[in-house]
Amino acid sequence: MLNDDELLRYSRHLLLEDVGETGQQALKNAKVLIIGMGGLGSPASLYLAAAGVGHIVLNDFDHIEVSNLQRQISYQSDDIGEAKVEVAKRKLQQINPEIKVRSINKAMPEIQLTMELTMADLVLDCTDNMASRQLINKSCVDAKVPLIVGAAIRFEGQLMFFDHSETDSPCYHCLFPGSEEQTLNCSNSGIIGPVVGTIGTLQALEAIKYFVGLPSGIKNKLKLFDGKSLDWQTFTINKDPKCTVCGQH
Amino acid sequence: MKIHVNEQVLELAENINIEQLLVHLDKPLIGSAVAVNQDIISRSHWADTILNEGDNISLFQAIAGG
Ligand SMILES: [Zn+2]
Numbered sequence: 624m625l626n627d628d629e630l631l632r633y634s635r636h637l638l639l640e641d642v643g644e645t646g647q648q649a650l651k652n653a654k655v656l657i658i659g660m661g662g663l664g665s666p667a668s669l670y671l672a673a674a675g676v677g678h679i680v681l682n683d684f685d686h687i688e689v690s691n692l693q694r695q696i697s698y699q700s701d702d703i704g705e706a707k708v709e710v711a712k713r714k715l716q717q718i719n720p721e722i723k724v725r726s727i728n729k730a731m732p733e734i735q736l737t738m739e740l741t742m743a744d745l746v747l748d749c750t751d752n753m754a755s756r757q758l759i760n761k762s763c764v765d766a767k768v769p770l771i772v773g774a775a776i777r778f779e780g781q782l783m784f785f786d787h788s789e790t791d792s793p794c795y796h797c798l799f800p801g802s803e804e805q806t807l808n809c810s811n812s813g814i815i816g817p818v819v820g821t822i823g824t825l826q827a828l829e830a831i832k833y834f835v836g837l838p839s840g841i842k843n844k845l846k847l848f849d850g851k852s853l854d855w856q857t858f859t860i861n862k863d864p865k866c867t868v869c870g871q872h
Numbered sequence: 873m874k875i876h877v878n879e880q881v882l883e884l885a886e887n888i889n890i891e892q893l894l895v896h897l898d899k900p901l902i903g904s905a906v907a908v909n910q911d912i913i914s915r916s917h918w919a920d921t922i923l924n925e926g927d928n929i930s931l932f933q934a935i936a937g938g
Contacts, residue, residue, distance in 0.1 A: 663938040751938045776937040797914055798905055799934040814937055823938075845905075845912065847932060856930065858907045863914035 625651070629721055633675055646835035647675060651721075653834040654678040656743040658731075658759055660707040661685070662819035663749035663773045663826065665697040670827035672715035672722055676834065679715060680739065681708045682727040694816035733758060740766035745833055747826050748772045751810075753799075760795035763787050764869045769833065770795070773826045775819035776812045778850035782822055783860065784829055784841045787869075793843055793862035794869040818850040877929045890918040893929065903934050 625633070625647060636642040636650075653676050657664050660683035671679060687695075687702045687710060695707075702710045708726035715724045731739065736758065740746070746768055748759050756772070763770040767788045772795055774781040785792050825846075829839055847856040864870050873884045877897065888896065890906050890913060906913050907930040913921050923929065 659938050661938050749938050751936060753934065753936045756936060774935045774938055776935040779935060781935055798912060799903070800915055801902065812937065819938065856910075858910050858912050858930065860912050861914060863916055865914070865916040 624648075629675070632719070632721065636674070641837055642835050649836065650675045650831065650834050651677040654680070654742060654744045655747065655830060656680045656682065656739055656745070657747045657749055658682045658755070659749035659751060660695075660697065660711050661691065661749065661751055662694040662775065662814065662816065663823035664747070665695045665711070666820045666823040667747055667749060667773070667827045667830070668711060668715060669697060669718065670824060671830060672719045672724070674827070674831050675719065675722060676830070677721075678723050678725075680725045680727065680743065681711050681715075682729075682731060682739075683707045683711075684728060684730045694814060694819055696816075696820065733762065736762045737766060740768050743768055745830055746770045747830060748795075749823060749826065756795060756799075757801075760785075761868050764794050771826045771829050771833075773822040775822045776814055778815055778818055780818050780822040780846075780848035780850065782825055782829075782841060782846040782848070783844060784839050785860075786839075786842055791862060792869065793860045794866060796868040797863040797866045798845065798860050800863075800866070815850055818848070821848060821850070873923075873925050875923055875925070875927045875929055878931055884923075887922050887924065889923065890921045890929075893923060894918075894931075897931075899931060905932055905934065906930070 633647050636647050655676055657668050660681055685707050687698045687705055697711045697714050706728045708728045712724045712726045746763055764787050769786045772783045843860050845858045845860055875882050909928050
């Protein structure tokens with residue numbers, strides 16, 4: 624049941640046929656794990672907290688640096704030196720005191736990630752490196768937890784959604800096998816704030832849709848965003864039967 | 873044979889597979905993803921996926937930033 628404050632706070636959701644009181648209650652019951660609290664995790668977590676996602680777990684091990692502030696909109700200049708997850712948690716609670724926010728201020732080893740996944744309905748991969756992305760993917764496949772992956776570099780964004788509760792779902796590794804790869808990241812290639820912000824915002828949108836029971840338009844799809852032309856390309860991700868993560872093994 | 877690669881026309885003497893295309897274009901095999909007519913082809917199928925006249929090929933890199 625929503626209390627009077629919540630009915631007022633979420634009134635613009637309640638007006639939507641696709642959300643309504645049932646959807647808002649589903650958001651309140653929802654548990655999301657956000658891994659990486661940089662340029663993707665900032666807008667994603669702000670929107671999910673504002674929307675009333677009832678249980679948000681934030682994970683990162685970084686401290687705020689001045690070079691983060693150009694795009695990581697959860698933080699401000701006097702937060703420099705503080706742990707990202709602690710500042711972000713405080714911010715989310717200020718936005719919405721009705722929700723519960725928990726922070727994990729470390730790089731989670733696989734065993735801890737697996738334990739966290741038993742308590743999560745959905746994971747947002749907002750990390751900035753390939754090794755973390757491969758570990759999160761593998762853990763979500765094994766735990767059958769749906770995963771929304773965002774990534775961005777320069778003027779380019781990538782967005783995908785895998786529902787690992789379905790056994791025939793492809794995975795991130797089918798698309799990008801290999802964690803040893805020299806991949807592009809923000810510190811070696813640069814990034815425009817609103818591009819990474821767009822992708823993080825869309826991760827939040829897909830999460831809200833998932834929790835209220837709306838179908839995702841990007842399930843098993845890869846969306847490529849070009850921040851210069853504002854063009855989107857859509858590709859179908861096929862399950863690789865030989866995938867060492869989600870294939871028969 | 874004419875195909876499109878990232879919206880550029882490419883003329884090829886014969887039908888080649890995806891792996892041969894990447895070598896022909898001097899693209900890295902590691903970290904690349906390839907789609908043929910909007911369908912992403914898993915790396916394990918690159919050698920047995922022969923390209924045909926008129927195919928639209930998209931090549932892009934894995935990005936990890938966030
Ligand atoms: Zn896979």
